[in-house]
Amino acid sequence: MVDVLIGLQWGDEGKGKIVDYLAANYDIIARFQGGPNAGHTLYVNGEKVVLRTIPSGVFQEQTLNLIGNGVVIDPVTLKEEIEGLKALGLNLQNNLFISHKAHLILPSHRALDAASEHAKGKEKIGSTLKGIGPAYMDKTGRNGLRVGDILAPNWQDRYERLRAKHIEMLRMYNEVPEWETWEADFFAAIEYLRSLNIVNGEYWLNEHIANGKKVLAEGAQGSMLDVDYGTYPFVTSSNTIVAGVCTGLGVAPSKIGEVYGITKAYCTRVGGGPFPTELHDEVGEKLRAQGHEFGAVTKRPRRCGWIDLVALRYVCMLSGVTRLILTKADVLDNFEEIKVATAYNIGGNETNEFPFDICDAEINPVYKTFSGWDKNISECNSPEELPETFKNYCKFVEEFLQTRLQYISNGTGRDQLLTLF
Structure with missing residues (x-):
């Protein structure tokens, strides 16, 4: 089976760290779309590493990594990336494979x-x-x-x-x-x-699946940037939702298993395009400062706002998300109150559906407000240590999205990930 990991917002949700954590449970990590605009950030031995094209399983010695046919590759960037990893002591000659249809x-x-x-x-x-x-x-x-x-x-x-x-x-x-x-x-x-492992990707992958190997498909960017279902035309050029896995790797829909969906505890976006919950005040500035919200690849400051549950429920529906992962929850530690958007008011009409005319519609988010938890949750080593106010926030998100929350990332460290079930 092929499990899938995707971002549920406009990218930058923290996919690199999560794939790196999950990779130990898989035999193969496969990138299925996107290009070197990905910036999957990991912290290895205290050192920041940004992966652009290479799958995030390369730090697991036993894991094979495939760049699938749905990816577009800049050879110059790929060479630089491989050489940079070699400088960290990684030799990818035996565990990196590239589809010849990319x-x-x-x-x-x-x-x-x-x-x-x-x-x-x-x-x-x-x-x-x-x-x-x-x-x-x-x-x-x-x-x-x-x-x-x-x-x-x-x-x-x-x-x-x-x-x-x-x-x-x-x-x-x-x-x-x-x-x-x-x-x-x-x-x-x-x-x-030419010196790398160029393979017939779809046969290579399906043969491994037939032999019982576990595969994790890794997406780039975020679901709200999907070329068909995102905030068009402010989108990327590929399908970032789960449907892209089948065409981007050459696997049948029946092979798809668990779908891990990652969302920040708030919202960010880089560049132009609609952003219903964007904050242009001191709260938005505080989110940017607390979350160090600058692009891993572009270095551009990210636009910041409250979490948008309308958009999240929409993309969970599109991809059939089965397991939710909440990242950067610790960024909200010092906020007196935290808001979540539960509906949109468009022209005096309230809706829970993500609109077609997202670019020109005047959207006023309808918010539910939670009390802040005023505790440094990055110091929590188990779910039991989390404050009740934070647990209430998480329970509401779970129920609204009708998707179970499995992991909470409460810091940048590779080990700062709390497992709920």
Whole structure:
């Protein structure tokens, strides 16, 4: 069976730490979508490590790691990431595998991303400018280059054809970076990529499943950024909900088991796009400061607000979440009161449904207020030590989402995770 771990908000929920914790129980960790805009943060021996493309199980020696066909790969970033892990004493030669159907991000993809985002002006969607969107566009446009293509004898010809197409597209923009200077690093990284374990991902994975191996599928970004069901058009370019696992790894829906959904105890978002519970006051600033809310990859300050249970129930429904994980609960330790959004008021009408017209609708969240717990829960070593006010908050979230809360992350440390059942 394939269990799944996804973020339930706009990303940055703390997936890296949770996958790292769960990885010991699995034989294989598999990334099923996204690209190097992921920033899965782990703290290993007190040192901060940010994984962008590589699955978060690499710190478990016995665990195999697969970059699935639904991922788009920047060879330069992947090479840097692998070399950085080698410096920490990790050798990925035997436990990292790459699907040959995963698509490649070219230097010209990054140039198109930057030029397009700049041309949008005030309508920017908040792209990380890593070429991910253009790479997915070429994938759906049936022009893309895949990892397996680098093994073909006419690889250079294939590259030049796509490069020529991109040059024509770049002519429509006024401001274009000098992307040709990036190509030397790209081709050096392609040579590096050829030395790695490139496999027929779907057969490789299904064979392991047939042999009884336990698989955890790891998502990137968050459910509210899903290209179909998120806050469109302020979304990513892939399916971040559980449905993306089947197409992103080549496994049947019948193989899906438990679905772990991660949410912060509050809400954050990077870049533009609707955010119904966003706080523009000192409370929002306090959340940002207390939670150190700056992008792991982009370094951009995150927008902050109260937890949105309307959106959370929506994505739990879409993915069939069976186990809930609450992270960064300790950030709320010093708040006198804590609010949760239980409904939206749109044009005088109250609703519990996530609206279609999320971008233009004037949404006023309906809040339920809880008393703060005024205790440093990062010092709690068992659920029994948690304050009653915090337990009441958790019970309400569970009942509203109709999903059991299994883990509570109460600090950045790898061992700061409380198990409720």
